Amino acid sequence: MLTDSLSPPPSTPWVAIVPLVALLPAVFCMIDIARHPSTRGLTPQAWLAICAFGNVFGLVAYLKFGRDGDR
16 A cells, blocks of 8 residues: 555656746746846846746736836
């Protein structure tokens, strides 16, 4: 009975794809900050930290409030 509970779950491709899909917007924002360092409100380093650790809210905040409108 103990060995039944320790068996690994069935392998599915979604287990590998979901984290990649979650990382794509963060990578996009970080590349955008690196290519265009003129940002509004905060320094580019602060926006990088917010995008890295702020999950979806940080990414949306950068795209709405931090991205310079001259582009």
